[in-house]
Amino acid sequence: MSEQIISLEDLHVLLFVVLPYLAFVIFLLVTIQRYRRQTFTYSSLSSQFLENKHHFWGMVPFHYGILTVLFGHFVAFLIPGTILAWNSSPIRLYILEVTALIFGILTLIGFVNTMLRRYFDDRVRRVTTAADWILYGILLFQIATGVWVAIGHRWGSSWFASNAAPYLWSLLKMDPQIAYVQPLPWAIKLHIVSAFTLIAFFPFTRLVHILVVPNPYLWRKTQVVRWNWDRSKRRVS
Amino acid sequence: MDVRAQISMVFHLDKCIGCHTCSIACKNIWTDRKGAEYMWWNNVETKPGTGFPTKWEDQDSYRGGWKVENGKLELRSTDKRGTVANIFHNPSMPSLDDYYEPWTYDYGELFNAPEGTDQPTARPISMITGNPMDIEAGPNWDDDLSGSPVYAKNDPNFAHLSDEQKSQLFAIERMVMFYFPRICNHCLNPACVAACPSGALYKRGEDGIVLIDQNRCRAWRACVAACPYKKTYYNWQTGKSEKCILCFPRLETGQAPACFHSCVGRIRYLGVLLYDADRIETVASMDDKELIGAHRDLILDPNDPEVIAEARKNGVHDSVIESAQASPVYKFVKNWGIALPPHIEYRTLPMLFYVPPLLPVMSSQEEGGLMNDIDELFGDIEKARAPISYLAKIFGAGNESYLRYALKKQMAVRLWRRAVTVGDITKEEAEKALTAADTTPEEADEIYRMTALCTFDDRFVIPPSHREEAIEMLEDPLEYKQSAGFGFRTGPRRGL
Numbered sequence: 001m002s003e004q005i006i007s008l009e010d011l012h013v014l015l016f017v018v019l020p021y022l023a024f025v026i027f028l029l030v031t032i033q034r035y036r037r038q039t040f041t042y043s044s045l046s047s048q049f050l051e052n053k054h055h056f057w058g059m060v061p062f063h064y065g066i067l068t069v070l071f072g073h074f075v076a077f078l079i080p081g082t083i084l085a086w087n088s089s090p091i092r093l094y095i096l097e098v099t100a101l102i103f104g105i106l107t108l109i110g111f112v113n114t115m116l117r118r119y120f121d122d123r124v125r126r127v128t129t130a131a132d133w134i135l136y137g138i139l140l141f142q143i144a145t146g147v148w149v150a151i152g153h154r155w156g157s158s159w160f161a162s163n164a165a166p167y168l169w170s171l172l173k174m175d176p177q178i179a180y181v182q183p184l185p186w187a188i189k190l191h192i193v194s195a196f197t198l199i200a201f202f203p204f205t206r207l208v209h210i211l212v213v214p215n216p217y218l219w220r221k222t223q224v225v226r227w228n229w230d231r232s233k234r235r236v237s
Numbered sequence: 238m239d240v241r242a243q244i245s246m247v248f249h250l251d252k253c254i255g256c257h258t259c260s261i262a263c264k265n266i267w268t269d270r271k272g273a274e275y276m277w278w279n280n281v282e283t284k285p286g287t288g289f290p291t292k293w294e295d296q297d298s299y300r301g302g303w304k305v306e307n308g309k310l311e312l313r314s315t316d317k318r319g320t321v322a323n324i325f326h327n328p329s330m331p332s333l334d335d336y337y338e339p340w341t342y343d344y345g346e347l348f349n350a351p352e353g354t355d356q357p358t359a360r361p362i363s364m365i366t367g368n369p370m371d372i373e374a375g376p377n378w379d380d381d382l383s384g385s386p387v388y389a390k391n392d393p394n395f396a397h398l399s400d401e402q403k404s405q406l407f408a409i410e411r412m413v414m415f416y417f418p419r420i421c422n423h424c425l426n427p428a429c430v431a432a433c434p435s436g437a438l439y440k441r442g443e444d445g446i447v448l449i450d451q452n453r454c455r456a457w458r459a460c461v462a463a464c465p466y467k468k469t470y471y472n473w474q475t476g477k478s479e480k481c482i483l484c485f486p487r488l489e490t491g492q493a494p495a496c497f498h499s500c501v502g503r504i505r506y507l508g509v510l511l512y513d514a515d516r517i518e519t520v521a522s523m524d525d526k527e528l529i530g531a532h533r534d535l536i537l538d539p540n541d542p543e544v545i546a547e548a549r550k551n552g553v554h555d556s557v558i559e560s561a562q563a564s565p566v567y568k569f570v571k572n573w574g575i576a577l578p579p580h581i582e583y584r585t586l587p588m589l590f591y592v593p594p595l596l597p598v599m600s601s602q603e604e605g606g607l608m609n610d611i612d613e614l615f616g617d618i619e620k621a622r623a624p625i626s627y628l629a630k631i632f633g634a635g636n637e638s639y640l641r642y643a644l645k646k647q648m649a650v651r652l653w654r655r656a657v658t659v660g661d662i663t664k665e666e667a668e669k670a671l672t673a674a675d676t677t678p679e680e681a682d683e684i685y686r687m688t689a690l691c692t693f694d695d696r697f698v699i700p701p702s703h704r705e706e707a708i709e710m711l712e713d714p715l716e717y718k719q720s721a722g723f724g725f726r727t728g729p730r731r732g733l
Binding site (some may be wrong): 043204 | 318334366367368438441476704733
């Protein structure tokens with residue numbers, strides 16, 4: 001065999017140890033700094049105002065799809081044992097897998113619609129930046145490999161619980177165990193690598209709107225009044 | 238009683254000549270920017286007409302404002318859970334085509350076109366895409382087009398009129414119109430504030446101005462859908478919503494807002510009102526017919542010692558109370574009762590009031606001189622070319638009594654002044670008219686002066702804002718040295 005510039009082993013370390021840590025460091029530093037210095041840029045940058053018809057068919061399936069899929073990943077990461085136990089019965093396994101696949105395809109359809117709308121609607125294209133297009137590229141790759149994994153490498157919910165979850169936990173515990181991901185098929189590896197890339201790129205894009213979803217809204221008072229002085233602490237002269 | 242101060246406005250529609258100077262003054266100062274070209278924080282509409290954005294008064298389609306369901310006040314656009322569920326695609330969001338596509342002209346063509354036999358033209362260019370476009374609508378597209386089947390007939394306020402009343406409105410030589418200038422109403426119960434998922438919109442405690450915190454706006458677009466007057470606008474470039482700020486930087490330095498200052502017809506009045514914030518929700522939940530009266534009762538008498546004491550307790554500065562006592566708005570709304578809120582049935586409790594137009598001038602009275610019979614004169618209000626029921630739809634939530642009161646009083650003032658200056662009506666008769674309109678010669682003169690002879694200082698009684706004292710009330714000002722300023726200074730870029 002000819003001399004390799006970089007061995008497969010090194011490549012794995014680079015992609016599954018260095019990249020994730022790098023991604024998380026970038027993510028944390030830049031989001032926080034951007035929030036502190038450039039709060040104004042935290043916006044979902046909605047384009048519904050410019051194009052209100054196709055918007056629905058892109059945004060709604062995409063968001064509901066990806067939220068469900070991400071929620072699935074998160075649950076499998078948190079409670080892998082429970083997932084494995086649930087999957088021990090084939091019927092339950094099928095139900096889980098089919099649900100995941102449906103929402104994955106929903107995400108893909110919604111996302112493709114969104115991209116088409118971005119490209120073909122003149123007004124919306126004008127408010128699409130280079131960063132948006134790079135993001136679209138990475139996201140499309142991420143969703144497509146995800147759907148491909150769901151179809152081509154069956155029972156992802158089980159091997160996510162047995163392999164990906166312990167790997168992610170090992171990252172979190174600062175004791176990376178790449179042995180969990182090394183034997184996985186290349187499609188899955190690509191999916192993982194692109195996920196870390198996405199996390200690294202996240203703070204430079206419009207994705208930051210995920211971090212400012214309206215959480216106090218459901219609990220706050222209906223009307224908001226801001227005083228330029230504290231009514232309770234007013235000095236009585 | 239929770240006494241608060243509110244800077245409020247009166248627009249005297251009988252004086253509006255529809256010159257759009259206010260709109261231009263505002264546009265030049267605030268919205269002459271990319272992403273804001275289509276916004277008209279101040280606009281002037283022709284009524285009957287469809288307005289801007291097109292048919293904004295049709296809440297069945299725009300779903301703005303509040304509704305009362307099971308005795309509870311709720312937003313028409315969405316409830317709280319609905320806002321979260323619909324956050325990815327707002328079903329009640331108007332789009333650019335409901336307003337208009339802003340354009341400029343390719344002026345370069347006029348100079349660069351190759352020499353030829355035809356005259357070079359400057360084609361309209363979209364300010365969004367930069368492509369050539371066909372102009373199909375504009376911010377005052379139906380200007381003066383009252384009576385037109387395309388615009389005036391589609392006025393949402395006609396929906397309830399009988400065919401006879403409609404034909405009355407559109408008969409040739411009987412057509413009628415008036416101008417309807419609009420800015421943000423700086424409501425007491427603003428739907429935009431209530432709808433904002435991010436809590437970016439707020440009402441300023443000290444003067445009631447409704448603002449959008451540009452740093453907290455995340456473009457969820459709920460305010461645009463919720464405002465029934467469509468006076469919050471989405472900036473498509475920065476991804477932030479914007480609205481009329483009542484020129485607060487000018488107000489804080491004692492100047493009238495630009496649209497007020499520039500008003501050629503001097504139709505605009507501005508002053509402080511004191512109101513009871515405790516009762517806002519109760520009033521906003523009342524029956525349609527009771528709304529105007531209840532809204533008016535919310536406004537407190539600034540000369541009442543009890544009100545003054547409560548206001549002081551609440552931190553309202555003495556100078557603001559004094560300003561409220563001199564407020565021209567208080568006179569129009571409370572003392573004289575001739576200024577009415579627009580579309581109070583949206584239940585946002587707007588704090589901009591309109592003196593309804595006494596239209597048309599009675600040309601039918603010309604032959605044989607002016608009719609002297611009071612019943613006849615007031616009867617004419619009933620037979621006015623703009624049916625009272627149409628005006629009442631805009632200024633009375635369908636309740637005609639307040640509108641009739643305001644029109645009658647204005648008519649009586651006209652008769653009284655006619656008697657004083659021309660003399661073809663006897664003073665006795667004019668006084669009879671005044672009594673019938675629930676007014677006196679003294680009040681009539683006051684109304685006349687405030688309407689016709691008002692000076693700048695009569696029209697705008699601007700309270701000192703005391704922003705310097707805001708900090709002093711709390712802390713040692715020296716500690717806050719160098720901390721005052723005008724917010725953030727980065728350019729409004731789109732994204733990072």
